[in-house]
Amino acid sequence: MTTAAPAGPAVARLRRRIDWLPYAIGALTIFVLVAFLLYPIVKTVMFSFVKSGDELAFANLTLVNFRRFVEASTYQNALWHSIEVGVLTTIVSTMLALPAAYAMARVPIRFRNFVLALFIIPIIAPPFIGAYSWIILLGRTGIITHYLDSWFGIQLPSVYGLFGIVLALSLHYFPYIFLFVQGALAASDPYIEESADVMGASRLRILRTITFPLVLPTIFAGALIVLVKTLGNFGVPAILGGGYYVLPTLIYYQINGYFNLNGASAIALVNVLITLIAILLLARVNRKRRFVTVTSTARRSKQHTGLGARIAANVYIWTLLLAALLPQIIIVLSSFAKQWAASLFPTAYGFDNYVRLQETLGEPIFNSLVLGGSATLMCVVFGTLAAYAAVRKRFKGKWALDMTIMLPFVLPGIVTGVAYLTTFNSGLIVLTGTGTIIILAYFIRRIAYIFRSVTASVTQVDEKIEEASTICGATWGRTMRKVTVPLIAPGIMAGGILVFSTLITEISVTIIIYSVEWKTLSIAIFEQLTNEDILGAATIGTVAIALTLILVFTASKLIGRNMADMFR
Amino acid sequence: MAAHVLTVKELRKVFDTDQGQVLAVDGISFELSGDEFFTMLGPSGCGKTTTLRMVAGLETMTAGSIFFDGEDFSGFSSFQRNIGMVFQSYALFPHMTVFENIAYGLRVRGMAAAEVGGKVGRILGLLGLGDLAKRYPADLSGGQQQRVSIGRALVYDPGMLLLDEPLANLDAKLRVEMREEIRRIQKELGIMTIYVTHDQEEAMSISDRVAVFNLGRMMQAGPPHEVYSNPTSLFVADFIGKANFFPARITRSDNSGAKVALTSGAELALERLNALEPDEEAEIADGFDATVMVRPEHLVIGRAGGDGLSCRVRRIQFLGNIIRYHAECADASGEVIVDTTRLVGGLEEGSEAAIAMAPADSILYHKGRA
Structure with missing residues (x-):
């Protein structure tokens, strides 16, 4: 048979290349979830069966x-x-x-x-x-x-x-x-x-x-x-x-x-x-x-x-x-109080507390924004990818991905804190006292939010739109960048802002793993309260409320949704 | 049982919206009796659904009156009007079985359980749903859901049945089946029915009487064949079926007919005259502009040089039982469509041709002198 071999540069270019990007990204996502979510949990579970001070070993298992x-x-x-x-x-x-x-x-x-x-x-x-x-x-x-x-x-x-x-x-x-x-x-x-x-x-x-x-x-x-x-x-x-x-x-x-x-x-x-x-x-x-x-x-x-x-x-x-x-x-009222002792309501109002705390306030605000912002970014990247895979791809063990991502949702914050403390205090990766550990803990705690929000968005985007892009010759990465992500952007944004705004005042994980260099707004409130400076605590609290409201308001205007809709 | 009579007079509805007031229904009147099947047909936003909802008591009327068997409906709730209603989305209760859905209206009326069972059973039989009684709506096909919603509306012997685009969510084949089914059940039960649709084929095939709506007004109402063959306005002519329009000027008129000149100068003598505004019977006058309307099956197309207006064939479509010629003609506004049952020899796409019309099948719409 003398069928003419398909020749010419155009055909050659179209020959199927291996599109490695989805595999690389999939592997990275799995690594992050295993290293920073499953590993700490498993280690915590093991820790709970060993006596304080004992090595983690089979022989030491105890109730x-x-x-x-x-x-x-x-x-x-x-x-x-x-x-x-x-x-x-x-x-x-x-x-x-x-x-x-x-x-x-x-x-x-x-x-x-x-x-x-x-x-x-x-x-x-x-x-x-x-x-x-x-x-x-x-x-x-x-x-x-x-x-x-x-x-x-x-x-x-x-x-x-x-x-x-x-x-x-x-x-x-x-x-x-x-x-x-x-x-x-x-x-x-x-x-x-x-x-x-x-x-x-x-x-x-x-x-x-x-x-x-x-x-x-x-x-x-x-x-x-x-x-x-x-x-x-x-x-x-x-x-x-x-x-x-x-x-x-x-x-x-x-x-x-x-x-x-x-x-x-x-x-x-x-x-x-x-x-x-x-x-x-x-x-x-x-x-x-x-x-x-x-x-x-x-x-x-x-x-x-x-x-x-x-x-x-x-x-x-x-x-x-x-x-x-x-x-x-x-809180807001007392942040403007000059004095509030032995009377039902403050006797005088002014900006004294804000002036007094000017110096102290800067760092926690900065820390909360940096830690919350970085964690949000991680959540957005990996949460979106995982959600996309969960909706679009058919693979074995999909339920495991679902479960893993939603797991932190049922983990009380303080438990995540304990898990991180036990895991990253010693062993393979040591992170105790760093900002990284806080970012990772925040990320793990909130990835489910983005996952849920993006899952809903991806479900609404017809898969055929993506197929059309692939048929036109676009790689997976290009299709994501030019077609999918722009279409699901509102879902990502809504999830992201929910994560960011709830991280600014996160306490239950922070209180276990924070260090002096990485004091957040909520830790600052906690410290003021321990010093019995209630007016000071109220002032930082007011700042935190204002910051969060501004964020949510701006984001809701940006994506054109009602503020309340972003919390559903 | 004496036949029921529904009288709707000068119905008006004004909606208050953020953009101001919107006149949705503008003076609708009609009368139905007995087991008449009445269809309100029109493009979306024409007021047909709002009219139906006012009859149902789901929407208040701004003005006008609705009487059923001599009783004033205006103070009645939907329930007191004793109507059955079928919605486009079926609106089945998703948390109840088919049986419970259909039984709902009977239970609301406080009927004893044994009686409820019997009545629901009979309706299920009538609709061929007997073995689905224990299923939930989510487990049914679209057609089955539709039957359930019809059963639910009929089970408590309502005085009339109202259907709001009930077939819009079904696929084409099922739609044809279901409309025959609806017609069969309706005649079997002898129930007065008002039906809303935007699908003219559906309206024509199912109804005793069709009312064509546009912009909140009823343009024409009558038996399907009458609305088709004698449309009283250009809108109805254009909306129902296909129509060809030829702009014309009136050259000589008297009470029995008129002579008109087309764009090319060709002259026609016509007998069927309609004023453009059907409510104001205008007197026809020489020198005024008018339009001639002819249905595609009433035009005759032949080789160039023969009788009629010259044109050029652009496309020949084989539609099975008919052959449709699309042609360009200087005398027509827009494309001319001619339907024949046989191929015309010597005509191909691109060839010159001639189109002829018979005065008996052509209608002149004139503005005339008011």
């Missing part, structure tokens, strides 16, 4: 670190307290959030977008100082305590312990459920409720048989986030705990008091375990309920326009907002 959960009441109490706080906070948050979400989605509210944006402030508020505000408000000589007593003769339970922690955490975290459910209600298919209406169902019946069952999965999703975050929260019980320990504060106590990494690792493991159990339980309850209805029309669901409904909705929303923002209001 001694866990025995205290059977023997010591401090440990048992902390475990019980964590469960108690977790369950109560989740219930209270849900109760607070649901009426507000319904009111927001189904009653005309003035300045809707502005009000929605206000609801993100509790989420981004800096740690410690918010909890401290509750002492100023509800402590024995607190403002609210005083008025409740002198006007109504009502005595509140002590702000220290269960009551204070659940109150502070509920008002801190309920916006997650609120934003989720509000979004789902606003985006639900209005025709579904309309058809029930045509069939004669009353408002209440529609709410009970249609609306509520349909948002139930969303409620569970929000509640899950609140529960996981509560179980891992360190800042609030650290301030409002007093003698009431929860697992994260117990871990801190073990490390700061005894530098008992093995003991801390064991507590950390228990902490992760109850978090996992909580997730599995919720997933079980939520099984089979996956009814997302998304409207395809611009028509909005029927609104309650009656005067009574509007008054009730506005009163509820604004009261809830006021309660949730009270700590932040107190």
